[in-house]
Amino acid sequence: NSFCTLLALPCKSMGGSGRSSASRRSASRRSQPTPKASRKRSASPPPRVVERTEAWRLTAGNIAALEKKNVELGPAGANEVTVEVRACGLNFADVFACLGLYSATPQGEFTPGLEFSGVVVAKGKLVTAHAVGDRVFGVTRFGGYSKHINIDSKYCRPLADDWTFEQGASYPGQAITAFYGIVKLGALSKGQTVLIHSVAGGTGLWAAKICLKLGANVVGTVGSASKVSTVVAETDMVASDVIDRSQYTTAKDREQALLDAARRHGVEKFDIVFDSLMGDWFSASHEAVGILGRHVVLGAGAMTPQHDRLGVWDWVKLGVQYLRRGMVDPLNMISLNKSVMAFNLIWLYERTDMVGEVFAELDELTCGMKKPLVGDVFEFDDAPNALRRLRSGDTVGKVVLSVSATS
Known part of the structure; x- marks a missing residue:
């Protein structure tokens, strides 16, 4: 209905200063020029198929109902890469989706999350833009709060060597x-x-x-x-x-x-x-x-x-x-x-041509700008509290989940 359609608009961070806790660390806010990602590649590590992974799941309606589950993943499709996620970016759209107020929310149980960064651990046979071992960041239509994700390679971009994974997950969306x-x-x-x-x-x-x-x-x-x-x-x-x-x-x-x-x-x-x-x-x-x-x-x-x-x-x-x-x-x-x-x-997610064009224009426009401001970093296991922190409106920059390496 029109009420929920209004609330479905993606709401982004409102400002504030971060507070520390046992599960939240202050990320580096050092401002440096934004370089383009290095194209140099060393020998790629062997690919690996991730059959199952850990992800946050819920049926929309209650943030407290978020539950970590072991879910099936399987091999990457022909045009996909498997990314071992190292950071997840949080958005106000995630809060609204978890509450059931976001019109694009999947029916039934789903994994929230629209932004991620990590390392490519496998790729499909048609993928040429990324290699196993590459550091990347990207966007997804849900599924970001996961330790691994299979994603069309067109939605990933190289992550610059001097950017942290948290900064990478703070950028694309x-x-x-x-x-x-x-x-x-x-x-x-x-x-x-x-x-x-x-x-x-x-x-x-x-x-x-x-x-x-x-x-x-x-x-x-x-x-x-x-x-x-x-x-x-x-x-x-x-x-x-x-x-x-x-x-x-x-x-x-x-x-x-x-x-x-x-x-x-x-x-x-x-x-x-x-x-x-x-x-x-x-x-x-x-x-x-x-x-x-x-x-x-x-x-x-x-x-x-x-x-x-x-x-x-x-x-x-x-x-x-x-x-x-x-x-x-x-x-x-x-x-x-x-x-x-x-x-x-x-709603433009399926327009891969447009996403690619916008990324290309952003590469040129943001080159030389300061890196993304990462405000609060929570451990992956503390996702519900990260969402509560974000919805408070007391944050500056980006709220991020940090994911420990699994291999």
Whole structure:
């Protein structure tokens, strides 16, 4: 139905500072230029068939129901590689999928996860782009929370020698989302002014870096003041261009804050609003879109439930948020010459040609940029708590599961 369709939008990380625990380590945040992966190969180790592997499984509805199981894998298909997974990237879409609020969620029991990195341990007879022993990262339509995965080789890319597996798992889904929304849909041009919500999250940081590299002016929002310094350090934005949303509690104040930020860049309104938030900020954001502007919507992070399983009051709260959601009038949009565009990148997964083209363009665009910011790293065995940490909205950069080598 339309309620669940709205909630099915892929919601990306909102900012915050990481906290350490016995099962969570702080990953390196050192910023270095992003090199292209080395093409030099030593002698490949012998391939091996992985008949069974360990994966997190559940039937959508309750994060606490996630259970590690030994599942059948088998040999790679002709166009596939078998990857021994060393890191899994977490996304807000994973949280929504586990709760049953994501329209693309498989029926019945499934393995969550959309991003991974690891080592190729076997390949199909038609695969030429990857060899056994190669370090790779990639995207998948579910199945990422697993110690091994069989995946079409077109969805994998070489992982640079000086990138960690955690950094590799932090890159593909969020960088593609930012690039597709800003460049492909938003049609960004040099000198334009862009508003990015949740700019301290993984997708937000990539969106900001892409905009700045292409010569745009960038304003971002974060959920708390503690995240501003991270945005400044990772993107070279100035602190005055990072809006702390917690300081604005009325619709009028929110709208005024956005318009004031645009005017500091010499424009009345924004050319692009990159919106993974929605909620109370949607109407103010849409009002801040200028003539010929594009309001690109990719998620509803403000509507993320904070419980493992939705109870009566969770549904009531979601229902109220749904009824109060921002509305736009197409006739009014015509007279104002602005648009709303929404996308869910998972529906493009079958378009392998498009995925390949976007990866190729990203290789060129992100070369020389800082490496992905890995915020929190959890052990593979602690996946439920990693999802709880992500949904809190208190993270910056990417939340990642680290998987120990199995061979």
